């Protein structure tokens with residue numbers, strides 16, 4: 093697809109991987125509506141370029157998601173590219189006193205919100221001559237971290253939903269792209285001391301994938317995870333979880 097002149101929405105587009113996606117899409121000539129909770133971050137990303145506008149919403153809250161859908165649907169600006177990027181990854185024991193609360197919040201943000209936005213905005217996207225939905229999952233869909241149980245479950249669910257969405261829209265002009273980053277140097281992975289790639293590399297791979305019409309983009313180490321998951325899934329699970337075990341639980 094051509095990025096120039098497109099209208100994109102990037103959830104969590106003011107920091108980390110989302111910020112680099114915002115930068116890369118706007119550098120390629122798209123206008124970008126960035127969604128997040130933090131007002132100061134929204135103001136800072138809006139200063140990047142006049143092509144960036146912002147909308148404050150907590151995507152764990154269904155009412156905030158409805159406000160966003162209403163804003164996009166009635167604002168008079170078309171929508172060509174939806175990037176479901178916002179996410180959290182919490183390390184916690186399933187025996188923690190607040191475990192259920194953490195699970196509910198994380199499933200709401202990492203699974204329910206992208207499914208809600210994709211489904212509600214699908215009719216608008218299907219009207220466009222060229223459009224894309226990007227769901228950001230993770231290389232961990234190939235082998236879950238035991239210590240991030242809600243995250244792992246949510247991303248595996250989003251991976252499956254993305255495939256269903258692609259199947260149901262296969263006869264349309266919509267592209268459904270899954271982006272599976274490996275470990276990336278952002279706030280999310282601050283406590284993890286292993287190797288990390290730069291968020292700008294993930295964003296560059298995504299833009300290239302959109303341009304060339306890819307269904308799946310696996311930056312960096314995710315390619316190796318994909319191959320290992322096919323050849324030796326038990327071995328992959330063990331090495332991922334033994335490496336992650338150095339990361340403390342909350």
Ligand SMILES: NC(=O)c1ccc[n+]([C@@H]2O[C@H](COP(=O)([O-])OP(=O)(O)OC[C@H]3O[C@@H](n4cnc5c(N)ncnc54)[C@H](OP(=O)(O)O)[C@@H]3O)[C@@H](O)[C@H]2O)c1
Nearest residue numbers: 104108109128129130150151178179230273275276278280
């Ligand atoms: N970093 C990695 O190693 C890695 C690896 C694989 C996949 N990923 C995925 O890549 C995506 C981005 O990760 P990242 O590392 O860039 O994370 P990050 O730097 O921690 O940023 C998370 C983003 O999500 C937004 N967000 C958090 N809670 C929200 C809420 N309740 N409502 C709306 N927005 C919310 C944040 O904005 P506000 O704080 O302003 O709300 C922020 O923009 C996530 O889906 C993550 O799972 C990351």
